[in-house]
Amino acid sequence: AQKVTQAQTEISVVEKEDVTLDCVYETRDTTYYLFWYKQPPSGELVFLIRRNSFDEQNEISGRYSWNFQKSTSSFNFTITASQVVDSAVYFCALRPLIQGAQKLVFGQGTRLTINP
Amino acid sequence: GAGVSQSPRYKVAKRGQDVALRCDPISGHVSLFWYQQALGQGPEFLTYFQNEAQLDKSGLPSDRFFAERPEGSVSTLKIQRTQQEDSAVYLCASSLRQKGGDREDGYTFGSGTRLTVV
Numbered sequence: 001a002q003k004v005t006q007a008q009t010e011i012s013v014v015e016k017e018d019v020t021l022d023c024v025y026e027t028r029d030t031t032y033y034l035f036w037y038k039q040p041p042s043g044e045l046v047f048l049i050r051r052n053s054f055d056e057q058n059e060i061s062g063r064y065s066w067n068f069q070k071s072t073s074s075f076n077f078t079i080t081a082s083q084v085v086d087s088a089v090y091f092c093a094l095r096p097l098i099q100g101a102q103k104l105v106f107g108q109g110t111r112l113t114i115n116p
Numbered sequence: 117g118a119g120v121s122q123s124p125r126y127k128v129a130k131r132g133q134d135v136a137l138r139c140d141p142i143s144g145h146v147s148l149f150w151y152q153q154a155l156g157q158g159p160e161f162l163t164y165f166q167n168e169a170q171l172d173k174s175g176l177p178s179d180r181f182f183a184e185r186p187e188g189s190v191s192t193l194k195i196q197r198t199q200q201e202d203s204a205v206y207l208c209a210s211s212l213r214q215k216g217g218d219r220e221d222g223y224t225f226g227s228g229t230r231l232t233v234v
Contacts, residue, residue, distance in 0.1 A: 046225075
């Protein structure tokens with residue numbers, strides 16, 4: 001069975017603060033993908049990043065960075081110098097890396113509010 | 117089109133009514149997915165198509181739910197005899213899956229159809 005847990009239901013910070021969104025996952029698969037998506041009020045899920053389970057290098061993209069630690073089954077997401085436009089619901093997701101396994105398993109999401 | 121298009125954007129149905137939700141994926145995308153997102157929850161997988169073949173329907177909650185993609189492009193999710201627990205946002209996603217491998221450049225989601233059953 002696979003499970004993704006985002007323990008933080010809501011986070012509210014003031015603009016320019018750094019904020020980290022936590023993601024912990026459970027899977028019996030040895031290889032898998034991990035994802036982060038952003039869901040703005042318009043409703044669509046915007047793809048942010050995909051990581052392979054065998055690549056534990058951390059990644060930075062502008063103000064966004066991701067910390068993947070296989071030992072603790074965590075894939076945390078940090079926004080540096082947050083901006084009001086970062087306000088959204090963020091989802092972490094998991095998918096096995098085996099042929100035919102296509103469905104994403106999502107966490108419950110973290111609602112992030114950046115206040116001016 | 118440039119993105120995944122879903123219609124209608126909003127649907128209000130009386131309990132017991134049948135509804136049909138449409139998804140237009142990105143042109144050329146082989147894979148198509150339907151997810152159900154209840155209020156305040158993450159999306160949950162319903163079903164998956166590769167071209168016109170429905171390869172996984174393990175997430176469909178009951179036999180009242182039916183999905184099709186007859187020509188491998190547009191897909192329709194049909195819910196018969198709607199119940200209040202069917203109220204949710206129904207998200208469609210498509211993905212370009214390279215032939216012969218598992219290269220994917222990520223799923224592209226539509227904005228969803230918000231279904232309210234009254």
